[in-house]
Amino acid sequence: MGIVALLVGMMAYMSLHWASMPPSRIETIDPATLHIAGEFVEANLGSGVEPNGSVTVRVVGNRYSFTPQCLLVPTDTPVTFRATSADVVHGFNIAKTNVNVMLVPGYIATFKTKFKEPADLEMPCHEFCGVGHATMWAHVKVVDKAEFEKQAGGKRRVSCVK
Amino acid sequence: MLSNGSRRLILAHFWLAFAAFLLALVLGEWQMYIRSPLHDWISNPELYYRAVTAHGSAMAYVFPLLVAMGFGYAIAELALKQPLIGLRWAWASFGLVVLGTVTAMAPVSMGLASVLYTFYPPMIGNAFFYIGIVLVVVGSWIWVALMGINLNAWKKAHSGEPVPLPMFANVAGAYLWAWTSVGAAMEILFQILPVALGFKSTIDAGLARVFFSWTLHAIVYFWLMPTYIAFYVLVPRAIGGRLYSDAMARISFVLFLVFSMPIGMHHLFQDPQVGSGMKFMHAVFTAMVSVPTLLTIFTICASVEIAGRLRGGKGALGWIAALPWKNPMMLAVAFSFVMLGFGGAGGLINMSYQLDFVIHNTQWVTGHFHLIFGGAIVIMYFAIAYDLWPHLTGRALESVRLMRAQLWLWFIGMLVVTFPWHFVGILGMPRRMAYFDYSHPALAPQAIYVTVTFVGGLLLVASAVLFILVLVRGHLANRITLPEFRFSTPVHATTRVPVALNSFALWIALMIGLTVVNYGFPIAQLMALPQTSVPAVPSVVK
Ligand code: HEM
Ligand SMILES: [Cu+2]
Ligand SMILES: [Cu+2]
Numbered sequence: 001m002g003i004v005a006l007l008v009g010m011m012a013y014m015s016l017h018w019a020s021m022p023p024s025r026i027e028t029i030d031p032a033t034l035h036i037a038g039e040f041v042e043a044n045l046g047s048g049v050e051p052n053g054s055v056t057v058r059v060v061g062n063r064y065s066f067t068p069q070c071l072l073v074p075t076d077t078p079v080t081f082r083a084t085s086a087d088v089v090h091g092f093n094i095a096k097t098n099v100n101v102m103l104v105p106g107y108i109a110t111f112k113t114k115f116k117e118p119a120d121l122e123m124p125c126h127e128f129c130g131v132g133h134a135t136m137w138a139h140v141k142v143v144d145k146a147e148f149e150k151q152a153g154g155k156r157r158v159s160c161v162k
Numbered sequence: 163m164l165s166n167g168s169r170r171l172i173l174a175h176f177w178l179a180f181a182a183f184l185l186a187l188v189l190g191e192w193q194m195y196i197r198s199p200l201h202d203w204i205s206n207p208e209l210y211y212r213a214v215t216a217h218g219s220a221m222a223y224v225f226p227l228l229v230a231m232g233f234g235y236a237i238a239e240l241a242l243k244q245p246l247i248g249l250r251w252a253w254a255s256f257g258l259v260v261l262g263t264v265t266a267m268a269p270v271s272m273g274l275a276s277v278l279y280t281f282y283p284p285m286i287g288n289a290f291f292y293i294g295i296v297l298v299v300v301g302s303w304i305w306v307a308l309m310g311i312n313l314n315a316w317k318k319a320h321s322g323e324p325v326p327l328p329m330f331a332n333v334a335g336a337y338l339w340a341w342t343s344v345g346a347a348m349e350i351l352f353q354i355l356p357v358a359l360g361f362k363s364t365i366d367a368g369l370a371r372v373f374f375s376w377t378l379h380a381i382v383y384f385w386l387m388p389t390y391i392a393f394y395v396l397v398p399r400a401i402g403g404r405l406y407s408d409a410m411a412r413i414s415f416v417l418f419l420v421f422s423m424p425i426g427m428h429h430l431f432q433d434p435q436v437g438s439g440m441k442f443m444h445a446v447f448t449a450m451v452s453v454p455t456l457l458t459i460f461t462i463c464a465s466v467e468i469a470g471r472l473r474g475g476k477g478a479l480g481w482i483a484a485l486p487w488k489n490p491m492m493l494a495v496a497f498s499f500v501m502l503g504f505g506g507a508g509g510l511i512n513m514s515y516q517l518d519f520v521i522h523n524t525q526w527v528t529g530h531f532h533l534i535f536g537g538a539i540v541i542m543y544f545a546i547a548y549d550l551w552p553h554l555t556g557r558a559l560e561s562v563r564l565m566r567a568q569l570w571l572w573f574i575g576m577l578v579v580t581f582p583w584h585f586v587g588i589l590g591m592p593r594r595m596a597y598f599d600y601s602h603p604a605l606a607p608q609a610i611y612v613t614v615t616f617v618g619g620l621l622l623v624a625s626a627v628l629f630i631l632v633l634v635r636g637h638l639a640n641r642i643t644l645p646e647f648r649f650s651t652p653v654h655a656t657t658r659v660p661v662a663l664n665s666f667a668l669w670i671a672l673m674i675g676l677t678v679v680n681y682g683f684p685i686a687q688l689m690a691l692p693q694t695s696v697p698a699v700p701s702v703v704k
Contacts, residue, residue, distance in 0.1 A: 026434070026436075027434070028692075087699050088367075091523055095589065102523075103434075104371065105367050106368060106433055107433075107435045108432035122593040122604045127523060127594070128278050128594040130279075131596075133595065134596040135208075
């Protein structure tokens, strides 16, 4: 009967736990109007420096590419990804890092990380999104903080798309 | 002793299961070939995704379900020692599973539903794919009801007696499945079908993933039910030992019932539509569900040691040498434990919220579940078939050397397949890709590992062919007079069992209660959010 007591105790604990802890904010967005207005319009995609010095990277996944296709990020700086999908479920991971995000249409995903050293990394879509799924690879260029500041200087958004 | 009617029923389940398994296995090996460096480019990747949809659906739904159902009928008659009640309903259920499988696979083979076995909306395939899945599930629910009915009839006639352990575990598995399948059933009935049939054009993709995760994780525990049942009720008897503890077995099965459901959201750690508090809760419960597995490993190791000592093994390790290593059941359980050990180590990595970020949806995940499911779990399905076969055919199963060769091949093949598969996952190779550009410098180093996996797959295909061969030879061998079928006996005869471990009401209440708590909140939260539905995207461009 100890087990039962334990289970019931845990259920009680869980209920209290939730009552005391607000759910983290879930952000929604309409994929049909992404490109017309709001933070995911094309001119606003890519990396931008925030007033506090951190960097925000906005990315949209659609069949079968990411926009932008090449992300430019600095080393040793807090980086926040904000991403969503324009059509079906996509996802991405950046090889050799802990960056791993699901893009569910209708919702905005956020992910915070820091890059340690300069590198050229691959960023594939990692959820089946249709017959072209295997073609959906983007790239990430991690550059030295100073180099990033040079490239980003004065621009609203940067990327490494040529 | 099994009646003739039940024998035919069980053989039908097993043969359909193994036919689906063999076909799906060949498809799996073809997929590995297509994406390995041995094959240069697939001109139509859609064909690859047809294959993965068929391979995944057959391996994840049809094959384990039919094994569990066939084994369940056998247990009901052999453990309760009463004729199976509802033979006609059982055939009707089998018919629905067959009809559902055909209905689902027809559009898949035509390329109209290449949506994979996880069918994440808003991508929507042909409606018949989903209707087929619903038919399979409804068919399986009849089996669940029959297991409950047979148990209750026995209890009426034997009031106060302990339910035989094999039936207790079997019914726990059946109830687990009934509740597990509700998540995907709700997703299909309320969300997907209205869209697939053209009544609606939008769907909440985040909510669909939450419903599906309800099924996706607990289904793993359903896959391993036949394996765990075999560990407890077949292995000790087959190797000449005793079951170390009957109570421990019952506790493990009820814990699975309670804890496997409310943890499915650990599949959604990276998802934007689930809050972080929920994710943490599900991570905690995920840790709880390892308890019954640890109990099982302990109890079975102790039971095996008893067998070794009964056979004259002495000293700290001498009992291991004394075990009947020529016995296929002994080999199978040893291989299964080794694979479970490797898999368990990998599982700890999946479980931790932090490390999961490195490997989520990479080939690590596919390597991991092929090792656990295809390896540790399925190798015991083979052992179950070998153990039951003479009682189903009435003929001797004599190809013991072939059986051993088959099990060795499966074990070695599985290690060769999955070790490199895990490794490319850590290197970041993503899932569900029809091909890779190995000429790219970032991918070139991974090429050789995919080739090794492909070669391991050849061993598995060979092993599966041997398996079928052994069973076919079983049908052609000489008739024998069968000894009575026996399950393992515990060290201490089970004369009395606490009510809680002899019935399910309490555990089902907890199972449903915990699921409602753990899922009710996120589901309600998503349903309350405005404008989360997005346009559906047909899987085929018309
Ligand atoms: C009993 C043995 C096996 C079982 C139970 C099994 C089961 C599964 C399941 C459930 C999936 C998921 C499908 C999906 O992600 O949509 C899958 C995927 C796959 N399987 Fe198997 N499988 C088995 C054997 C094999 C073998 C021998 C091979 C080839 C070496 C293989 C190759 C694959 C491949 C290439 C995928 C796609 C993985 C991905 O990119 O996501 N499978 N398998
Ligand atoms: Cu994609
Ligand atoms: Cu994709």
